[in-house]
Structures are given as C-alpha cells and as structure tokens.
Amino acid sequence: MTGYVARRLLTAIPVLFGVTLITFLLMHFTAGNYVPGLQLDPNLKPSDVARIRANLGLDRPLVVQYLDWIGIGALFKAVGLAGALGGSRNIDPGILEGNFGRSLIDGGPVLASVLERLPNTLELTATAIVVGLALAIPVGVVSAVRRGGRLDQFLTVASVAGFAVPQFWLGLLLILLFSVEFHAWGLPWLPSSGAVSPLGGGGLLDRLQHLAMPAAVLAFFYLSAWSRFVRSSMIETLSQDYVRTARAKGMSERRTVYVHALRNAVAPLVTLVGLELPGLVSGALVVEVVFGWPGIGLLAFQRALQYDYTTVMGITTFAAVLVVLGNLLADVLYAAIDPRVRYS
Helix, strand or coil: CHHHHHHHHHHHHHHHHHHHHHHHHHHHHHHCCCCCCCCCCCCCCHHHHHHHHHHHCCCCCHHHHHHHHHCHHHHHHHCCCHHHHCCCCCCCCCHHHCCCCECCCCCCEHHHHHHHHHHHHHHHHHHHHHHHHHHHHHHHHHHHHCCCCHHHHHHHHHHHHHHHCCHHHHHHHHHHHHHHHHHHCCCCCCCCCCCCCCCCCCCHHHHHHHHHHHHHHHHHHHHHHHHHHHHHHHHHHHCCHHHHHHHHCCCCHHHHHHHHHHHHHHCCHHHHHHCCHHHHCCCCHHHHHHHCCCCHHHHHHHHHHCCCHHHHHHHHHHHHHHHHHHHHHHHHHHHHHCCCCCCC
C-alpha cells in the first residue's frame, strides 16, 4: 500500500503542473493586462501604469512570471541564478513553498484568505455530504429491493428531478418560501443569507438556521446522484452467487440485504464521496453565491468579478490539490472497506 501511495503522489506531479500552467495561461489571456486601480483613475499617465505593472512583475516575460509564481524563481535565486528571471528584483516564494501569491485587491496573502473561508465551506459541504449519505443509502436500497414497484418509480422520478433542477433555482425557491413567505405569514422563518446574524448571532441555533437551506440544496443534489448509484450497485450485488447461496441456506432477507449485500454494494460509493473533496471549492460555489454563504466558492466568485486573478489562480490550484488528494483517499478507503481489493 505504501508503494502504491508513493506512485500515485509521483504521478500527481505532472497533473498539478498541467493544472497550474493552464490556469496561469487562462488568467493571463483574460485578465493578464489588468492593472489594479486603473478603473478608479482612468487618467493615470502611461508612466504610472508602467510603474505599477513593474511593481507587480507584469512587465516580465510570461514564462518568467509563471516560473516565479510556482516557486522556481525562488529556487533560482537560492542557487544564484536570479538574473535569469529578470534581474535582481525580489522574488517571493511560490506555490512549491506554500505561497499562493498576494491579492491584487487588498494585498493580503491568498492562502490566508482561503484558510479564513475554509471552515465555513467545510461546515456547509460536510453537513450536505452527511445528510446526503444518510438518505441516499436507505433510499437506494429500498428502491433496489422493490425494483419496478410504485415506490421505486416515485424515487426514480424524484432523483431525476434532482438532476434536472438547477441549484440556483432551488435555492431561490427555498428563500422565497422559507424566508419571504414564512415571514409574511407570521411563521418561524429562516435567514436568507450569511452564516450568522449580524446582531447577537453566532450561537449554535443561529448557525443551524443559516445552514439549513444551503445544506438542503446541496444534500438534495447528492441524494439524487448517490441514491441512483446505490440502487444500481445493489441490484447487481443481489444477483451475485453468494447472495443466492445465503438465501438458500435460510438466512433472513433482512440480514441478506443489509449485512451481506449492502457492504459490497456501497463500497464503490466511497469513490464518489472521495471525489466530492474538491467540492469544498467548486461544488458549493453556486449555493454559496445564492445564499451569500461566506465560503471559498463565494470568495472565488467575488474576486473573479474584481479581476483579482492571483486569488482566482490560487483557489484553482488549491482545488486541484484537493482533487488529487480526494482520488487517493477514495482508493485507500475502497481497499479498507472491501478486503478483495489489493494494491500492489
């Protein structure tokens, strides 16, 4: 297992390199010539704009900017080759040393902004995943056991609706009902945005009230996807020889389904859940924007509108690292759950 993990980490190096390169090029071609503050004073002299670009390092060749961003620039400086990267100017540590750059808006470290928002996104995504799993497994099992029945047909329609309904539309619908209409009817209502109330908020009940609707939207999407997967996997498992043998030996149907078949049926689900780790950044973006949830997704959306491409690049790279770790974690957990799986 140790050798397998080591090989996976080595193969992740070119993947992460490719992600950083593509992200850097996309940001350069879309916002690479943007100068912060220019929209505030469009009458800046060309010399002032050139000085700002020089201070930001935007006057250097594109290759040099990329190498400096990922941290090779600092490595060259350490070995006395800083002149190859544009002279003797200061070269900050890059991604290889955990520095994702500084924001063009407030000048703060990008990683600090990401870590500041990370607990909120973890809270939202983890709650949605737990609720989605808690509902998807029994729904998928019941649908498989009663395959072709009316209950199975109803659950199938509901799951298809979960795929078809956009998250932003469902979120706005919940806000209209549980925030606007419930308040107008004099019923207990839920807050429509934020993570805590601005006045006297921050308690457990207040956090749960703010968390309820965004977590429900995300959980509904997870439930729709995972319940269909569990159903298909469960139907296939119930047709295996060892299940028929257990039934032939007189084992009860409940024990056959929920002990022997269920464990093998849900093992592949670990892979899907592991792939939701990058959802800390991307998967909750729409929900965070709709509900004003102060997480990483909302941060990426706001900074993209402000052309803060250093922050957007940092968040994208952070998400890429989560993708690699999520895949690796899913494979390891898959082997731990299913003894038949071995990695050499």
